Amino acid sequence: xxxxxxxxRLIRMLAMVPYLQSNAGVPVSELAATFGVSEAQITKDLSxxxxxxxxxxxxxxxxxxxxxxERDGVVYLRDADFMPRPxxxxxxxxxxxxxxxxxxxxxxxxxxxxxxxxxxxxxxxAVGASAPVDVHLPTVDAAxxxxxxxxxxxxxxxxxxxxxxxxDERTRRRVDPWRVFTEQGRLYLSxxxxxxxxxxxxxxxxxAAAEETELPVERSRESADGGTDxxxxxxxxxxxxxYAVLDLEPEARWLVDEYQAEIVDDTADGDRTRVRLxxxxxxxxxxxxxxxxxxxHVVEPRELGDEVVAQARAALAAYDG
Numbered sequence: 001x002x003x004x005x006x007x008x009r010l011i012r013m014l015a016m017v018p019y020l021q022s023n024a025g026v027p028v029s030e031l032a033a034t035f036g037v038s039e040a041q042i043t044k045d046l047s048x049x050x051x052x053x054x055x056x057x058x059x060x061x062x063x064x065x066x067x068x069x070e071r072d073g074v075v076y077l078r079d080a081d082f083m084p085r086p087x088x089x090x091x092x093x094x095x096x097x098x099x100x101x102x103x104x105x106x107x108x109x110x111x112x113x114x115x116x117x118x119x120x121x122x123x124x125x126a127v128g129a130s131a132p133v134d135v136h137l138p139t140v141d142a143a144x145x146x147x148x149x150x151x152x153x154x155x156x157x158x159x160x161x162x163x164x165x166x167x168d169e170r171t172r173r174r175v176d177p178w179r180v181f182t183e184q185g186r187l188y189l190s191x192x193x194x195x196x197x198x199x200x201x202x203x204x205x206x207x208a209a210a211e212e213t214e215l216p217v218e219r220s221r222e223s224a225d226g227g228t229d230x231x232x233x234x235x236x237x238x239x240x241x242x243y244a245v246l247d248l249e250p251e252a253r254w255l256v257d258e259y260q261a262e263i264v265d266d267t268a269d270g271d272r273t274r275v276r277l278x279x280x281x282x283x284x285x286x287x288x289x290x291x292x293x294x295x296x297h298v299v300e301p302r303e304l305g306d307e308v309v310a311q312a313r314a315a316l317a318a319y320d321g
Contacts, residue, residue, distance in 0.1 A: 176217035
């Protein structure tokens with residue numbers, strides 16, 4: 001089975017635009033054969049191209065004749081004349097790209113850094129001054145990061161030693177690496193975990209050791225999710241996911257941004273914010289409340305509130321003893 005990386009897909013879609021501008025009414029089957037992918041993949045690529053442009057209104061986005069595509073299986077492309085034009089950026093847009101590239105550079109290595117540094121130099125030159133923002137991510141062992149990136153580029157499995165802070169334990173795992181990405185200022189590895197027999201996300205700063213094997217990955221990202229390039233959420237609550245309704249003092253309002261939470265009432269009691277906060281299990285939720293004692297108040301379930309009070313009293317009693 002041939003897999004496609006995000007960069008390969010981007011290059012293919014960029015090449016498809018001038019090809020379709022020069023060849024109107026190309027059958028999907030012919031387009032798929034020309035670019036060496038399936039007809040289903042071509043349809044997915046076209047759906048992404050339709051969201052590409054210089055604005056958000058008619059004439060500013062690439063247009064695909066959906067009627068001809070669905071009825072006759074042929075592709076007509078319109079409103080893509082902006083592609084050859086030089087890109088113009090405002091100072092704010094260029095500064096945003098500079099910050100994004102600096103963040104991306106934290107996860108890059110070797111030739112990737114050279115390409116990013118070249119793009120940064122051009123953007124900073126265009127802005128006229130360096131963007132007044134620097135990017136700092138949690139420290140990640142450089143050797144571990146390089147090992148992970150090497151396994152990713154070569155399609156090899158990884159042996160990891162991972163620290164799970166919530167349970168204060170270390171586990172060894174064999175994984176098929178899929179991608180490294182940045183979320184909320186941290187670097188993560190998305191992978192298929194053979195121990196869990198499921199997709200798992202690992203924080204790079206919590207990987208204590210990483211060893212690249214010579215074994216090829218058994219399960220690719222494309223085979224698991226149909227080749228989509230949309231990153232999965234780090235944590236997606238389901239109908240059975242444990243949660244607690246909490247009242248947050250203003251000093252604990254940051255929990256809404258840090259964890260999976262929904263605001264129930266922004267004026268629950270004075271300056272407090274009532275939220276529904278999800279966790280992996282009730283013991284994790286109990287530890288979160290205890291760590292933020294005095295700033296987080298349990299509304300429901302009542303059992304959680306009782307457990308927090310009991311554990312806090314036991315801790316105080318231990319000090320008295």
